[in-house]
Amino acid sequence: MRIGFAIIGTGVIAHVHARALLKNKNCKLIAVRSENKERAEEFAKKYEIKAYIDYEELLKDKDIQAVDIVTKNNKHAELGIKAANAKKHVLVEKPIDTNLDRAEQLIDACKKNNVKLGVISQKRFDKAILLAKRIIDKKELGKIESVKANMKWHRTKEYYESSGGWRSKQDTSGGGVLIIQAIHYIDLLSYLLGDAQSVKGELSYDYKMEVEDGVHAYIKFKNTIKAEIEATVTAPKTMPDTIEIKCEKGNILLYSHNGIHILKIHSRNLLKQIKNIRYLLYIKKGSIREQIKDFTDSINNNREPFVTGEDGFKTLKIILSIYKSAKLKKEVKV
Incomplete structure (x- = not known):
């Protein structure tokens, strides 16, 4: 239909x-x-x-x-x-x-x-993300030890002030880089790692706007995994986005830049490393x-969408908790 x-x-x-x-x-x-x-x-x-x-x-x-x-x-x-x-x-x-x-x-x-x-x-539809999710869920590389996401983009102050300036106003946008751009990576961390328990974050305002242009935050998940995320739109030029997941038996690196997505898997087991060399590839990115x-x-098939309202709610809850943490200057529960 x-x-x-x-x-x-x-x-x-x-x-x-x-x-x-x-x-x-x-x-x-x-x-x-x-x-x-x-x-x-x-x-x-x-x-x-x-x-x-x-x-x-x-x-x-x-x-x-x-x-x-x-x-x-x-x-x-x-x-x-x-x-x-x-x-x-x-x-x-x-x-x-x-x-x-x-x-x-x-x-x-x-x-x-x-x-x-x-x-x-x-981004949840990225083939690299789906493969990383499978590896994490099956514990193919053992227990996760640390996670770090980096997003360094170049967006001018004029970008925020365009289209009537709604992105630069707290009441219409809800915030700056965290809720407009870094939300993609907060959402991926939630998808890959599960429910968040607490957060601690700080914001930066280099552009002197009402909303932030930089964020540095730590997210503690209920499964005890800790993730760090850094995001800014004041970089001189846009750099590759990365998510690095260090595990007890190897590492996963997700790399994205100019539409090119690469998933690199390193296993400490030599045979598995040879087997997984095929993952060092250009992988199709997800799309709207x-x-x-x-x-x-x-x-048409009366099922739940892959990304539901509840998924969006969880991501928003983490983001608003980071804003609260930055305001209170302390770790807060999600």
Whole structure:
């Protein structure tokens, strides 16, 4: 069955979602909605779809079975709840919201109305991540000893102040680099390592904005594993993202840069190291297109999406705990 989608929002990421929907044979892009009439009509003309200004009117459209929400972070749950109450499936960009209570209300609304809820986290679809997850779950390299994630990007202050400056404002974005960019790696650590127990973090404000441009945090997981993450957008140039996992019988290195993803596995067992040399490869990265395909399939086959609302909630809870820790200058429970 082809699922009719409406995109809610017209920013840069909305075009990425539109192209992904158009390439999926089980999706049909029906409409777009923006509070700005000119932007809505321009977007609709480009993709030959309907334009809506009134969200309530869009939700009455029987050709639409699902909404894809790509608006400002603080509007995600509010718009998602309205869609769920109109019996529309909900796919929302990360973060699920900027507030845990609203995020929980969105999850409850989708369950109550028997509609699917997915949160965009396309990096979970990376083949390298999926392989690393399998190795960790099977304990092929033994007990994990330490984990470190690094994200050093170059984003200007103007980037945060563009599109009306919503990314630079605490009330609309929820924060800076932590909730906008580093959220990908917080989410991957949660996916790979399990439930978090406590965090300790500090933030930096080199750009002198309302929101942070750097974060350094430690996450303690319930299985006693400890992970460290450093992320910034003030690097002179964007460097490769890495996740290094040291285990008692070897190491896993996940490396990502300019669309190239490499998984390197080193085992202290020589025979296993030779066997695993094939993993030192260029591995297909995950994509929004892949996640939309999974979400559509979850609707058609009445199953849970690969990334659920609960997954998005867990990631947001870790992020908000890091913000709390930085404010209180001490370790806090998640």
